[in-house]
Amino acid sequence: MPLLTFNSWSIESVNAVLGDISYEEKFGVLPNDKSNEIVRIQTHLEYVQNYLRANTPEGFTESALKNRLAIIDILSVYRKNEQFPSLTAPFPSRQPCFIDDRGVYCAVGYLIKETAGAEVAQGINTRHKFEYLLDMNDTVIDVWAENNGFTLTELAMIQPTYDGWYTPQPVIQPYTLTVAIDDTREKLLEAKLDTLQNDFDSISAVNQDQELIIDSLDKTLTSK
Template structure:
């Protein structure tokens, strides 16, 4: 308690001389990008996911420190060292790494960021000294390298940690200024965002024509796709289908399925681009004519309404751009364009275009998890009527989703609620939707490609 009060009084002591001009463009001030180079035998590739870069560094340093000599340490320090390395392993598994909120350096240590995510060394200190002590240090030294921290709490804890000052500096990552990993999942726009996930959704149109249920699965990345001589695109699989529980007279059925590949490119400074190339599989089980789709299916996802046809085969294309707010991952804007070409096998080929846009915002609860993600979205599609002519139909929607942490399976569950107003002939006046998103695989784009074991 006395040490904590000393921090609040003025941080009078220091571990070493202050060096305000310190900079590093690598992941670590002491060893640079040695962790990635030694692990994979090549330089850090463009577009590598930031969380994965941090994870690779921390795993490398953990293994390095576990091999370090401990014979000269007193028993208490030896036990503290083992305890802190176990804590570091837990921190890596949690995968909740901070970001440089607003420091002008492109990479900078960040003790605790605006969303309450704490750095690796800060986490070790927090386990012994408590969150209040960590936040007191962060209030004075948010962007400091360890050698720049003037704090008796920090000095005392470092001496008792069982780790040398250089070893602690070797752990400390430098975090990127901008984040290209948004947490928003849009309710009515494309769900393809790169994460390995299963989404089950149901929507109730407030009319007489029943319930629409949607199931979507987006798989793990298969491999990087080489572009311009560097690994900047990544490829994955997806699959989706809809069940429609309509009124008793119309019965129930499963729509045509949508399966294919998606490609994602991360742009480290401003966002990501997503391409989707799918194949419409004729699995429909009802015999309604085009233009007589059950409202439940259209209500859940207007963009997928062209799939709700008699058995047909075709292609589905889309391109999405996600723009990330440059000061962290609190906000994103998504713009979608796409088209279906169907039927591929049939008397005529029809192209049905669609467009959409949305804004997503995370509520910035400092030092708190879970959080909430809010989206506002709009879509427009040109869908066939009973005579085959294309009719413009639209939808405006809003959603709220609960965001949990990722280090346990139940915290990967992300329940959401959506309300939408479809606009166009043959659509319900109002829709209420519920869905449940489950992150089922590695939480970053390249976990299974760059690592020998996936970061589940």
């Protein structure tokens, strides 16, 4: 595995620690708003999974490291299932989401649910739904990490962000649309009336000219 790099991180990166190094390494380019979301997350999780297998941290018990290997296997299953959270709130950039409104777990949330139970994971979600893992400062997560052979930085490496390419769309209320239509209709009618008035004035002018010509002819004939 290459050394970790932070150079490709941005607010639209799939991970706060690794940025988009996984995607860049696999495809040779950085992702953009047209990139497939599932592919981005799967690529990231596969990269982290391989990194975790190749790098064993020091200071953990034998039991914790055994748990670690089993949990990395669970992460592989999660990645292949392709069931990832999505955001329903209008965030301006990519955002972590521990458990989304459909009940879909993020990667770290899923690992905790599968090993410590859904109640524990849901409690973390209640406290830290949209937080980055290193900002949570949660004793429950600290203890879980210690018992299962992970550093908090490693858990932060796992945690993806989701659905950040959000562009707010203007909401058009029905009454606004009705007013707009009424205004347009009124303007069209006014324009039509103006045209008719102009036509009438033109006809009147022609009639006046014709009357003057007839009067002139009458006078000419009478004088003869």
